[in-house]
Amino acid sequence: MKVKGVNLGNWLVLEKWMSPALFAGTTAEDEYYLPRQLSKEVYEARIQIHRSEYITERDFVTIKAMGMEAVRIPVPYFIFGDRKPFIGCVEELDKAFNWAEKYDLQILIDLHTAPLGQNGFDNGGICGVCKWSQSPEEVEFVLSVLERLAGRYGTRKGLWGIEVLNEPITEQAWKLMNVPVRYPAVDKEMAEGSAPNTMAFLREFYCRAYDRIRAYLPEEKYVVIHDGFELLAWKDFMREDKYVNVVLDTHQYLMMAEASGCEQTLEAYLAYIREHYAKDIAEMEQYFPVICGEWCLFNSLACGCDTKGGQSVLNGVEGSGTERLSAEEKKKIYRALADAQTEAWNAGSGYFYWSYKLLTDTVNDKGWIGWDSWDLGRCVDFGWFA
Numbered sequence: 001m002k003v004k005g006v007n008l009g010n011w012l013v014l015e016k017w018m019s020p021a022l023f024a025g026t027t028a029e030d031e032y033y034l035p036r037q038l039s040k041e042v043y044e045a046r047i048q049i050h051r052s053e054y055i056t057e058r059d060f061v062t063i064k065a066m067g068m069e070a071v072r073i074p075v076p077y078f079i080f081g082d083r084k085p086f087i088g089c090v091e092e093l094d095k096a097f098n099w100a101e102k103y104d105l106q107i108l109i110d111l112h113t114a115p116l117g118q119n120g121f122d123n124g125g126i127c128g129v130c131k132w133s134q135s136p137e138e139v140e141f142v143l144s145v146l147e148r149l150a151g152r153y154g155t156r157k158g159l160w161g162i163e164v165l166n167e168p169i170t171e172q173a174w175k176l177m178n179v180p181v182r183y184p185a186v187d188k189e190m191a192e193g194s195a196p197n198t199m200a201f202l203r204e205f206y207c208r209a210y211d212r213i214r215a216y217l218p219e220e221k222y223v224v225i226h227d228g229f230e231l232l233a234w235k236d237f238m239r240e241d242k243y244v245n246v247v248l249d250t251h252q253y254l255m256m257a258e259a260s261g262c263e264q265t266l267e268a269y270l271a272y273i274r275e276h277y278a279k280d281i282a283e284m285e286q287y288f289p290v291i292c293g294e295w296c297l298f299n300s301l302a303c304g305c306d307t308k309g310g311q312s313v314l315n316g317v318e319g320s321g322t323e324r325l326s327a328e329e330k331k332k333i334y335r336a337l338a339d340a341q342t343e344a345w346n347a348g349s350g351y352f353y354w355s356y357k358l359l360t361d362t363v364n365d366k367g368w369i370g371w372d373s374w375d376l377g378r379c380v381d382f383g384w385f386a
C-alpha cells in the first residue's frame with residue numbers, strides 16, 4: 001500500500017491565512033468566531049458561496065491529471081449541522097464522493113476539529129483553547145460523529161479510510177509551538193485550564209474510536225490515527241489481532257524542523273529530512289503503515305527571511321518585502337526538497353500534500369513571499385514539484 005494524495009484544506013474547515021477574504025470585516029482569527037461576528041445572513045451566504053466555488057468537479061479532474069490517487073478531506077465536528085451557529089457540510093462531502101468515484105480517486109475523511117479544541121491551533125477551529133479531552137460529553141460527541149461518518153460512507157467505493165482526529169497535541173509539541181502565545185485565546189476564561197492531551201487519553205480514545213468505526217467499516221478500509229507529534233511513541237500500540245488496517249499518520253513540516261533548531265539552509269534541511277523523517281518513518285513502518293498526511297515545500301530560506309517556525313503576517317511576523325532569490329534559485333531549493341521529502345515518505349506508505357490550493361495573494365499583499373509553496377497547484381505549475 002502506497003498512497004499519493006493531496007489535502008483539500010480550507011474547503012470545509014476554514015483557515016484564515018488560506019482565504020483571508022472570507023474573514024473580511026471581522027477580527028476573527030478562526031472558524032469559531034466568524035459566525036459570532038457576522039450576521040446570520042452574511043455568514044451563511046459567505047460559507048455557501050465559498051463551499052460551492054472553492055472545490056468543484058473540475059478540481060477532481062485536475063488532481064487526477066496531476067498524478068494523484070487520493071484526497072484527504074478535512075471535515076469539522078459540525079459536519080452534520082447539529083452545532084449552531086455553524087452550518088453542516090455533509091452534502092458537500094457527498095458530492096466529493098461522487099466526483100472521486102467518477103474520476104477514480106480515493107478519499108481519506110479527516111475529522112479535523114473537535115469542540116473545545118484538541119490542539120489550540122487556528123486549524124483546530126478555535127485559537128488558544130485545548131480542552132476537548134477534558135470533557136467526556138464532547139469526547140462522546142466526537143465518537144458519535146465518527147460513527148455517523150462510518151455509517152454513511154463505510155461501504156463507498158471511493159472511501160480509502162477515516163482519520164479519527166487531526167493533530168491532537170501532546171506535551172512536547174505544545175511547548176515547542178508555545179501554543180498559548182502563538183495562538184492567543186479571545187476568551188481567557190474559556191481558555192482557562194487548556195492543556196495538551198495526555199498520551200494515556202489518546203491511546204484510550206483511539207481504541208474506542210476504532211471499535212466504533214470498525215462496526216461500520218469493512219476490513220479493507222483504513223482507520224487512521226495521528227501520532228500526536230510523537231512518531232516513535234506508538235510501537236507497542238494496537239498490537240492485538242483485532243486491530244486491522246490501522247495507519248499511523250505523521251505530519252512533518254520544515255517549519256517545525258526550524259522551530260526545533262534546524263538551520264535555514266538547503267544542506268541542513270536535506271540532512272534533517274534524511275536523519276529524522278526518513279529514518280523515523282522507516283523505523284515505524286515495521287509497526288504500522290505510516291503516511292505523512294501533511295507536509296509541503298514551505299521553508300524560511302525560500303521566503304528570504306526567518307518566518308519563526310512558519311508564522312505569518314497574521315501572527316505579527318513581518319515577511320520579506322521583496323524577493324531575495326531568483327526564480328531559478330527558488331526552483332532549485334524546492335525541487336531538491338520535493339525529491340528528498342517524497343523519498344522519505346516512500347520509506348513509509350505514502351503522503352498527502354498540504355494543500356491543494358490557497359486564495360492568499362502572495363503578490364499584492366505584503367509579507368506573503370514564499371507562501372505560494374503551500375499550494376500544490378502552483379508548485380506543479382512552477383515546476384517545483386513533479
